[in-house]
Amino acid sequence: MKEKVDLKAHLKKHFGFDTFKGNQEDVIENVLRGKDTFVLMPTGGGKSLCYQLPALILPGTAIIISPLIALMKNQVDAMRNFSEDDGIAHFLNSSLTKAAIANVKEDMLAGKTKMLYVAPESLTKEDNIEFLKRVDISFYAVDEAHCISEWGHDFRPEYRRIRPIIEEIGSKPLIALTATATPKVQSDIQKSLGMAGSMVFKSSFNRPNLYYEVRSKKHATRQIIKILKDNTAKSVIIYCLSRKKVEELTQALIVNGIKARAYHAGMDASTRAANQDAFLMEETDVIVATIAFGMGIDKPDVRLVMHYDIPKSLEGYYQETGRAGRDGGEGKCITFYSYKDIQKLEKFMQGKPIAEQEIGRQLLFETVSYAESSICRRKILLHYFGEKYHPENCDTCDNCCNPKEQSEGKENVILMLKSILALKERFKADYMAAFLTGEDNSAIKSYEHDKHELFGAGKEKEGKYWNAVIRQLLVAGLLIKEIENYGILKVSDDGKEFLEKPRSFMITQEHDFESSDMDEDSGGGTAAVDPELFSMLRDLRKKIAKKKSLPPFVIFQDPSLEAMAIHYPITLEEMLNIPGVGSGKANRFGKEFVELIKNHVEQNEIERPVDMVVKSVANKSKNKIAIIQSIDRMIPLDDIASSRGIDMDELLSELESIVYSGTRVNIDYYIDQVMDDDRRDDIFMYFKEDAETDDISSALEELGEDEYPEENIRLVRVKFLSEVGN
Known part of the structure; x- marks a missing residue:
């Protein structure tokens, strides 16, 4: 448009705002001038307005290519609220009936529609291409543009076809928008959309109101329940990677009196929509979801975003945490991390094309670096998106609030920089760490680097340490990662200057989550056991055993007593959370134990861990129920094992678990x-x-292995525990 437009007047008229945020005004002016525009703006920065306002000002219809049906509906509803005519905005996707599609096309041809939201899959349909050729198009907007790049966190192959289709329909100005794009992804988007010469508008990725924290995934469900109890009536999103975990965690929260709903792609559309609406309308406080939830959902007052599972990439993490505090208010982002989860994600990648595996591994490496690093989390995140954060301490992440020990690393920095240069700057972080520790691996041998004078020069430190050095040198700008061959390390000009004039460089000690990793269901190690209580519980067990003429192990096993001495259950209901204690055991033996624990807690003024009040969802193991039902029908145990797809050893383990927790089974017919x-x-x-x-x-040893096979002893032990203990 040639004439100068009063953008603030249009902003007030259409949206009721007096001022623009950040560089919205500059972006909109560029779009109105008919220029290709690339917008990098964090979640909550007001990306949508950058195409909505020019669409309302310019003649014709803006075509907005968007990946999610839920997002389209949300935005179309929002636009219709700003206008008197519902025809102002429409979406075209697979959810519409033929009659609804006809209505959309009629409004567009009549010139009523200023914005048409379309999924990339719908854009590629031949009849839609032919129809759009007849429409007066003002410009194209590609929302969530990171989906174009294989290095983005939500790659969609159909996004790669957008440019050729735009050319076929009719070339017009293009605006690409994303809330997350590393330099590598940005370069990919511009190449794929043929907009290398576009103006780039990049807002700061810093969200100063967000607090970032990574915790060990030890009893994560219990930790989550405690956090939610401390943050009642606040809007919370909890992300899990699997649908199964979404369902399990939602159940656990509901059982503990927390208003929670689930959201994942495996649910039917109406339930999913109802749960999303319940969250938006504040009928429920917590939504437990897979990553499908939240893209473009405009809820400004989410106060807490938790990740039960660490995401597959830092871009995904940044976008998901970005849904907290979009109104500028409080936003806490808490992630639970265990390296086992990373290993699981690596396993899932097996079988995919090699190039895809390589990309996935690099993205996971960045995620691990973020989780395990002890330097400012804000610094790491912003560096990942090509932005520098200068303050030494952000005061809003766990690492800055609880700083880790530092040690002088000047000599090791020199060694790392020299090694990268000596190997001609051709390798990634893991290779360099392996090279310096002198690791005997095939890749190093294939390059004959095991014969290099610097091979093993850093073997007094572990590979983990050298990876930490690399991470910290990247953030400090002494190393850079090449954009084209992502992950390959290069020494920057600052790095070369450091080699000429070495100076002090403090290396921060990394987190060690592995030593504190623990399965969700484990009862806890002995480290936190109350030794006095444990001794008293053993004495009580001995006393009860003597009175009932039973061996002590029949009452409760040692691991169960240890768990009691960690968690201090003071009711029979709480006793059911102790491993190895089912309702039969709790009712038969539990009363005296909880009384003893209660007295001990009161006399010693012990503050019990709140997580012990957590109620667990009843164990509905289908395997166990099926086994008990089969035994009731007197089916031979070997037949039960083969029908369940397990061997006899596994079946006996299941049976032992059943009887130890207090359920009685009669296997005499088989014995x-x-x-x-x-x-x-x-x-x-x-x-x-x-x-x-x-x-x-x-x-x-006592009975004689030759005369009494192990399987027979285990079978009779099950009979004994069932009859005598239960």
């Missing part, structure tokens, strides 16, 4: 088939009168 009465009675009497422990190896 009578596989052993004679005398042997059965010998084993039974051993456990009743001689055994000090239920240990199988002790039983084999």
Whole structure:
């Protein structure tokens, strides 16, 4: 448009705002001038307005290419609220009926529609291409443009076809928008959309109101429940990678009195939409979701975003955490991290094309670097997006609030920089770490670098340390990653200057999450056991065992007592959260134990971990229920095992778990088939009168392995525990 437009008047008229945010005004002016425009703007920065306002000002219809049906509907509804005519905005996708599509086309040809939202899949349909050729198009907008790049966190192959289709329909100015793009992804987007010469408008990726924290994934569900209890009535999104985990976690939250709903692609569309609306309308506080949730969902007051599972890339993480505090208010971002999750993600990549695996591994490497690093998280995130954060301390991340120890690393920095130059700047971080530690690996041998004078020069440190050095040198700008061959390390001009004039360089000690990793369901190690209580519980077990003429292990096993001495259950309901304690055991033996624990807690003024109040969802293991039902029908155990797709050893382990937690099973019908009465009675009497422990190896030693096979001993032990203990 040639004449000068009063943008603020249009902003006030259409949206009711008096001022633009950030560089919105400059972007809109560029679009109105008919120039290709690239917009990098973080979530909450007001990207949508950058194409909505010019679409309302310019003659014709703007075609907005968007990846999610939910996002389109959300934005179309929002636009219709700003206008008196519903025809002002439409979407065209697979969810519409033929009649609805006809209505959309009618409004467009009549010139009523200023914005048409279309999915890339719909854009490629021949009849839609032919129809759009008849429409007066003002410009094209590609939203969530990172989907174009294989290095982006949500790559969609159909996005690669956008440029050729635009050419076929009729070339017009193009605006590409994304909330997350590293320099590599930005370069990819511009190449793919044929807009290398476009004006680039990049807002700062810094979200100063967000607090970033990474925690060890030790009892993550319990930690989440405690956090939610401390943040009642706040809007919360919790992200999980699998649908199964979404369902499990939602159930656990509901059982603990938290208003939560699930959201994932496996649910039927109406339930999913109802759950999303319940969250938007504040009928529920918490949404537990896979990453499908939240793209473009305009809820400004999300106060907490938690990641039960670490995302596959830092871009994904940045976009998901960016849904917190979009109104500029409080926003906490808490992520639970275990290296085991990274290994699982690596496993999922197996079988994919090699190039895809390589990209996936590099993206995971960045995620691991972020999680395990002890330097300012804001610095790492902003560096990832090609932006420098200068303050030494941001005061709004766990690493800055609880700084880790530092040590002088000047000599090691020199060694790393020299090694990268000596190997002609052709390798990635893992290779350099392996080279310096002198690792005996095939890649190093193939380049004959095992013969290099610097090979193994840093072997007094672990590979983990050298990876930390690389991360910290990247953030400090002494190293850079080449954009074209992403991940290959180059020494920057600052790095070369450092080699000429070395100076002090402090290396921050990294987090060690591995030593604190623990499975969600484990009862806890002995480190936090209250030794006095543990001793008292053992004495009580001995007393009850003597009174009932039972071996102590029949009452409760040691791991169960240890868990009691960590978590201090003071009700029978809480006792059910202890591993190895089912309702049968709790009702039969639990009363005296919880009374003892309660007295101990009161007398010693012990502050119990709040997570012990967490109620667990009843164990509905289909395997266990099916096994018990089959035993009730007297099906031979070997047949049960084969029908469940497990071997006899696994079946016996399941049976042991069932009887240890207090459920009674009668397997006499099977024992009578596989052993004679005398042997059965010998084993039974051993456990009743001689055994000090239920240990199988002790039983084999005492009874004689040749005469009494291990399987027989385990079978009779199940019978013994079931009859005597339950």
